[in-house]
Amino acid sequence: MPAKKLIWLFFEHQKNVYVNDFPKKKGAASQRMNKFKEPLKQIRTNYELYLLILPTVIYFIIFKYWPMYGVQIAFKDFIASKGFWGSPWVGMEHFQRFFDSFNFWTVIQNTLGLSVFSLVVSFPVPILIALMLNQLLHERYKRFIQTVIYAPYFISTVVLVGMLYVFLSPGSGLINHIVQLFGGEPIYFLSKAEWFKSLYVFSGVWQETGFASVIYLAALAGIDPHLHEAAVVDGATKWHRIWHIDIPGIQPTILILFILAIGNLMNVGFEKAFLMQNDLNVSSSEIIATYVYKIGLQRAEYSFSAAVGLFNSLINFVLLLSVNRIVKKINGSGLF
Template identity: 70%
Template sequence: MPMTARNRRGSPALHARLKNIRNNYELYFLILFPVAYFAIFKYWPMYGVQIAFKDFSASQGIWGSPWIGFDNFQRFFDSYNFTEIIRNTVYLSLLNLAIAFPVPIAVAVFLNQLRREKLKRFIQTTIYAPYFISTVVLVGMMFVFLSPSSGLVNQIIRLFGGQPVLFMGESGWFRPLYILSTVWQETGFASVVYLAALTGIDPHLHEAAVVDGASKWQRIRNIDLPGIAPTIVVLFILAVGNLMNVGFEKAFLMQTDLNVDVSEIIPTYVYKIGIQRAEYSFSAAIGLFNAVINLVLLLFVNKAAKKISGNGLF
């Protein structure tokens, strides 16, 4: 009898839920593809992470391959270039974060202060357009423009009596070129988020500040920046959580035999070990090590941000 009562109570709720799904099937159908994408390409591959702890053999399969514990991780820690790879990855990531992260904020704030709409739209379009250039094309442009024999930059250097510079071959130029090209390509797209946050600030605050005689810089410092602070904090946490995942494609395309001492980072090393040398277990261990570091950084920075500003991801 109690079971029957529970069934009677549960049936209307279930019926109402099914009716709601039927009435809003377009929304459920719309979200089906993102859910399927993350399930297939993000969560299902986690099943294969276990090969990091195995001596994986394609003939034996994931389950059939023998367990070797943390041997792959120990091998990476003992490798002769471990320190160099970690140093290159961390250094490039920190430089990229320190330079490329604040630039879109500054661009968005100053664009928000422009009152000439045509000029504002022109600047937005100009800085937004490079985002649609593929990384392969971008690096190809860099090789063409920076060529020591026919590149436009070296032609200008010769014009002023200087000697041509092998930009894409010298180790000292790898990081500046990587970061400057990132700023040029991604600033416009990244600034859109901050511009959207700035539009949510109550315009009456600016009107009151103008009446009180506040300058533009004072309004930026006391109204705009505090208004977008939660957005900045969230994006900063996400950036730090992805700190060790430096863009593989650009680093790999810019890498040459002459600058490999500074351009060899964890993603490029994983590619060479896993794809070119087919050492799947070893490369999986390196990738898992990298992911764990990112997770620890994400949790730490999120906790620190919540304590300092009260804003965080969770």
């Protein structure tokens, strides 16, 4: 075949390819534009809902995301007079100092021990309470029980710790009076390191369990009542209905709240731990939150305390991603 004819066929082929592909490229561009326009259309259609959520978004931007700008002081020797940009960089020096400090393992063990203990004890209790309340048929009695178990949630942490001091006082506390009635000696609960974790966790269960059960009650209310009616017709007992209808019905809610709880595993509440802490129980009560407070505010070592706080947040972030991925592989659905 002559060379000219080969060249002519080549260019004809290229022209056909270009002409055939052009509409596809145009279609792809059109699809991209539609993807961009679709969210705007949704916003215009449901603008009332977006206006309702706008204050929350603004709150998170101002008080959660904007302060992240200050995380850089964890890598600097922060001097207030020089500001963020004027303070000298020190790299990972503060992190290394924390890892090498005498208190590192004590603080990590106390924080993990307290948070894991709290998770194991407090996480299943609201589920059990919600399942039991869901079985109550007498509305007045049900509302009374709900009011009683919800009320402690609205007690401030300061008042709660004050109640612990009153009830557990070795001289005039109700608990020690009961101990003495049975022939025992007064126990200095708040002065003994071995009692700190139990007091912290079980007081938290008493205070927060009732309110935490509201989410599970809402999930139970979304279960189709016809499922229970059909189960009753088939002769299923209450236990069978709870096990085969209620628990599977609230399983997605349980998994999401479990993932969120793991994401906050290292965020043990500062207020109660700090108020319950004293020189006699500090070996068990010194957690990351109280350690950061003492280093950052009392000693004014802002960069070091920021490094410790950032380390804590990174651990929580890794735990959240890991647990979410595991749950997603096992159950097929996760938080994201």
